[in-house]
Amino acid sequence: MKIVVTPRGFAKCGLDNVKIIKDAGFDLEYNDTGKAYTKEEFYEKTADADGVIVGVESVDRDYIDAHPKLRAVVKFGVGTDNIDIEYCREKGIAVDRTAGSNSRSVAETAISFILADSKNLYESIACTRDNKWAKLTGYEVENKTVGIVGFGAIGRKVAQMAFGLGMKVLAYDPFAVDEAAAKAFNVEIVSFKDILKRSDFVSLHLPLNEGTKNLISLPQLKTMKESTVLINTARGGIVNEEDLYTALTENIIRAAYFDVLTNEPPKEDEKLPKVPNFYLTPHIASRSREAEKNTADMSTRIIIDLLKKGE
16 A cells, blocks of 8 residues: 655655654655645645645545545644545545644744734834834733634643733633633633633634634624734634735734735735735744654554554
């Protein structure tokens, strides 16, 4: 049986797993090109694969129908919105993900956005590069309120770090959060509406699905304080980006820091990335050496287990 690994992170941080996969009796091909596969390359490289470990590649109906040998798909990360899980089930294809492997890296990115905003870091660095010595005045984050939407592994890490900075932490999750977990992480569990109304920072840590698509649109943005900063290190599509453009340009909220967009990379004529109070990084929240090593190790164990079960 053959396993194909498409994410570039495996070649950088996961090569210890090559021997593990081969010793388990599998042939292996992995992406060592340093570049993401095109759709055509993805289809071709995985044509005879029994199992694939994928990053952002789309495992949709067309792909599944074109790869009848496929028996297992593992996401090199957490979000599975690029995988048609229901159709995989129909076809008897097992699907899993590396939950928790990059939690700390993503949480640190969310916290870094809070600190960058509080100290005007983006603007100050840009000014000095333009030979301007502008001494902008920031603020301290102690006693500010961060509202965490989605209290899974990443949300809990954000809560832990924010509490360590002296922040007040609110949390909301579509699924019930038990009182013991809330107490352990020093958070107040509140309603979604309370998160929006009370938070100085709203940080999103949810998967993208039918229930969370456009979860934050203009009505929700208008519920926030004018001084609110919106942070999204989760998935594009959770926030309605047209409405966010309106909210930022009309000063409905103060700023937004995003690591994700609905369409990545954005086209040159897209409006939102050009807004001065919108700060965008290129989907790098999970890209730490430690997280990629964790993800490579976990995805290796999972794909081997799934295919061995299938036998």
